Amino acid sequence: MAESREQLPQEVLALIFRYLPLRDRAAAAGVCRAWAAAATCSTVWRDTNVSCDSEWEGMLPPYLSACLDHIHNLSLEFEPWRKPSRWAATKLLTALAGRAQGLRGLRLECRGEKPLFDAGSDVLDAVHAVCRAAPALRHLDLRRLPFTLDDALVLQTARGCPELRSLFLDNCTLVGSVGPDSVLELLAACRSLRILGLHLASLSRAALEALAAPDRAPFVLLALRCACPEDARAPALPDEAWAALRRRHPGLGVELELEPALSADTVRRILQPSVPVAALRLNLSGDTIGPMHFAAHHYAASLRTLEVRAAASAELDQALEKLAARCAGLREVHCFCVVRPAVLGAFLAHCPRLRSYTLKLTREPHPWRPTLVA
Numbered sequence: 183m184a185e186s187r188e189q190l191p192q193e194v195l196a197l198i199f200r201y202l203p204l205r206d207r208a209a210a211a212g213v214c215r216a217w218a219a220a221a222t223c224s225t226v227w228r229d230t231n232v233s234c235d236s237e238w239e240g241m242l243p244p245y246l247s248a249c250l251d252h253i254h255n256l257s258l259e260f261e262p263w264r265k266p267s268r269w270a271a272t273k274l275l276t277a278l279a280g281r282a283q284g285l286r287g288l289r290l291e292c293r294g295e296k297p298l299f300d301a302g303s304d305v306l307d308a309v310h311a312v313c314r315a316a317p318a319l320r321h322l323d324l325r326r327l328p329f330t331l332d333d334a335l336v337l338q339t340a341r342g343c344p345e346l347r348s349l350f351l352d353n354c355t356l357v358g359s360v361g362p363d364s365v366l367e368l369l370a371a372c373r374s375l376r377i378l379g380l381h382l383a384s385l386s387r388a389a390l391e392a393l394a395a396p397d398r399a400p401f402v403l404l405a406l407r408c409a410c411p412e413d414a415r416a417p418a419l420p421d422e423a424w425a426a427l428r429r430r431h432p433g434l435g436v437e438l439e440l441e442p443a444l445s446a447d448t449v450r451r452i453l454q455p456s457v458p459v460a461a462l463r464l465n466l467s468g469d470t471i472g473p474m475h476f477a478a479h480h481y482a483a484s485l486r487t488l489e490v491r492a493a494a495s496a497e498l499d500q501a502l503e504k505l506a507a508r509c510a511g512l513r514e515v516h517c518f519c520v521v522r523p524a525v526l527g528a529f530l531a532h533c534p535r536l537r538s539y540t541l542k543l544t545r546e547p548h549p550w551r552p553t554l555v556a
């Protein structure tokens with residue numbers, strides 16, 4: 183074994199080591215000189231996925247901490263309710279903050295439940311420290327972090343990360359803490375931002391106008407989550423502002439996620455005809471049929487993904503059939519109630535680009551799996 187191991191060139195070893203968890207990389211580095219050289223080279227560390235599944239994972243022996251310099255993209259998963267996992271994630275982020283000059287992308291994901299009344303300040307402080315020390319950061323994805331993000335983090339990103347291309351802040355139960363003013367500052371500082379995910383309450387007419395300014399880089403995706411009381415109270419974004427944004431960025435797609443906290447009136451206020459809606463996710467406690475008719479009329483040209491959570495009804499089936507007939511560009515449709523066969527027939531007949539659908543004709547045990555179109 184030892185002989186064949188020595189014959190493997192460093193590049194080949196590095197390609198293998200890339201897929202090892204941190205603890206195994208550390209172990210590999212201890213085997214021999216050739217392996218140490220391979221395990222610490224930049225190929226191995228450039229894109230690093232870490233899943234803090236135990237107290238050992240996520241911890242780096244000090245002699246490997248220089249490897250953090252090589253990381254371009256870090257994707258970090260942890261379980262907030264398990265202390266060792268959380269501790270390891272916080273430690274790793276804190277160590278990274280000391281060596282984040284070259285960091286381009288950071289994505290955090292929490293698995294499992296989070297403890298009640300958990301503000302996540304340990305983890306958020308570490309993220310803050312990374313953003314302060316990563317001037318080359320281009321992608322920051324905090325969608326899977328179930329903690330309330332605040333103005334301080336957004337302002338830190340605005341001041342510390344001028345190269346930012348994509349930022350996702352749209353997942354927390356309570357917002358109100360990322361205000362429209364800090365988003366405006368972010369847009370002013372990060373001129374190359376192309377992708378932004380936010381709660382509706384963080385967006386303003388002024389932000390739409392800033393995005394439509396002539397000197398901005400092409401803006402391609404705005405993901406808007408409308409889920410909490412702050413979103414329901416947010417001032418309306420006028421149709422003219424959407425129309426101007428759309429003229430300025432013809433490639434822009436908007437993803438709208440509407441959750442039960444919204445009243446029918448609020449939904450009507452959010453759905454303006456000129457929003458270039460590419461994805462519509464409806465999970466409303468009130469009327470779902472009205473928004474679907476509206477989408478069939480106004481979003482037919484741009485709609486690519488539709489997701490509906492509602493009770494089965496003949497009206498819903500009709501609305502789905504009408505939508506299928508008008509929205510020929512749909513790639514995905516997922517409806518989480520039983521529909522009549524004509525609904526499935528309508529999507530298959532009218533939407534030639536359909537790739538995946540969840541349209542069940544009989545009740546099935548959950549979770550419902552989508553059907554992929556060959």
Ligand SMILES: *[C@@H]1O[C@H](CO)[C@@H](O)[C@H](O)[C@H]1NC(C)=O
Pocket residue numbers: 200201229230231257
């Ligand atoms: C990291 O995860 C992403 C997606 O989750 C995957 O595309 C990529 O190949 C992974 N990289 C490594 C080195 O495992």
Ligand SMILES: *[C@@H]1O[C@H](CO)[C@@H](O)[C@H](O)[C@H]1NC(C)=O
Pocket residue numbers: 229254255286287289321
């Ligand atoms: C780093 O992550 C970003 C966004 O998650 C992605 O667009 C980019 O391709 C990744 N870079 C590499 C080298 O994988």
Ligand SMILES: *[C@@H]1O[C@H](CO)[C@@H](O)[C@H](O)[C@H]1NC(C)=O
Pocket residue numbers: 291292293325326327328352353354
């Ligand atoms: C928000 O975070 C929770 C916990 O990490 C996750 O289960 C959920 O899918 C996230 N929601 C979105 C819209 O990403």
Ligand SMILES: *[C@@H]1O[C@H](CO)[C@@H](O)[C@H](O)[C@H]1NC(C)=O
Pocket residue numbers: 441442465491
């Ligand atoms: C839809 O709303 C229900 C009720 O509030 C909630 O429990 C569920 O998680 C939501 N589903 C999605 C996918 O957001």
